[in-house]
Amino acid sequence: MTLRKRSFSALALALAAPSGAAQAAETSSGGTEYTPLPVVSGVKCTSMCSGKTRVQAGGTVRVAGKRLRDVRTVVFHGSERTKRDNVHVRVRPKDSRSFRAKVPLAAKTGPLSVWKSKTVGSEPSSSIAVLPPPPPERSAELTPSTGPRDPGAPQLETGISAGKVFFAGTKVRFSYRVNGTEPVPVQIELVHVEDELIVRRWQIDAVEPNTVHTIRWAGKPAPGLRASAGRYVFRMTAQSSDGALARSSSTSDATRDAFDFYGHKFPVRGRHNYGEAGARFGAGRGGRSHQGQDVFARCGTRMVAARAGTVKFNQYHSAAGYYLVVDGYKSDYDYVYMHLQERSPFKPGDHVRTGQMIGRVGDSGNASGCHLHYEMWNAPGWYRGGNPIDPLRYLKGWDSWS
């Protein structure tokens, strides 16, 4: 076996080890330890490819090299030379010269490295282009499932109502039909694709065959769980009385019965712009400071709640005009909307969903031109001891997907 002296290289340091543990296996005396390291000699796309070294997130790559059998983790490093965009996948190679690894949806273009343990890993490979995953395949019509099916197992059909779902927003519906002659038990899991975390599970003991059934998910995870943004899939399993199993999709399929989940929705539902310097958070306002970001749009443009929550205030003020303050649900922030065209119909204590219409863009109060004056205050909230934060980067993020 070839042994190679472990070296500190600037890159290896920057591309820190999976858990962030110290990388080099230096002994306490400062001497050097020799460790047989895995080596990556090449990476090739094997599924969902746009080229030999171009893979769509959710696809797979074949990693070739030496001493790979005991590798347990693949780290996709992304482009930054920090750990921030590192994404890990677990692997169990059967061969020391090559194995296949799934490219996580969160992986970014860059090199990968392979690790036997926290301190024993390869040098980074050359860069692999990771392209965005294909969009969810929205099909409200039921279509025959594509997952594995034992002989004699029921035939499944499934469909989904939306390709984008917002936290505590409109419910997403998953519909299914089991084709067969007898009622069968069905299990449906809602899975966060990136980490395979199951956020909800439905167990139905006897599903009537040849009939369309629907379950709904309101964009809220089970108690104690966080629903992270990202791709989710409904995965269904049905079992015949003799134990034969059918699955609605394979576990590597990230597009069927899938949706992208977001924590917020952009509040102005029409053409808009962020104005000039005076519209920015912190701009001068005659001895005071502008506590929000202005978003300009045509008078009457629909305005929706960026985040679900409970209405705290719905009032009129000579400067703010008609305004609404919403205490964000499972959020540290209060969300504040000003200069509404008319008073919002919601009363204090009312619940609003993410994406629910709360009013229209206007110029009530002291405003020059119709715009949303938007504020975000951290806990304990708006004029209750919290502070306003600059919301622009959040707005721009939400603007990019909704």
Ligand SMILES: [Zn+2]
């Ligand atoms: Zn303003």
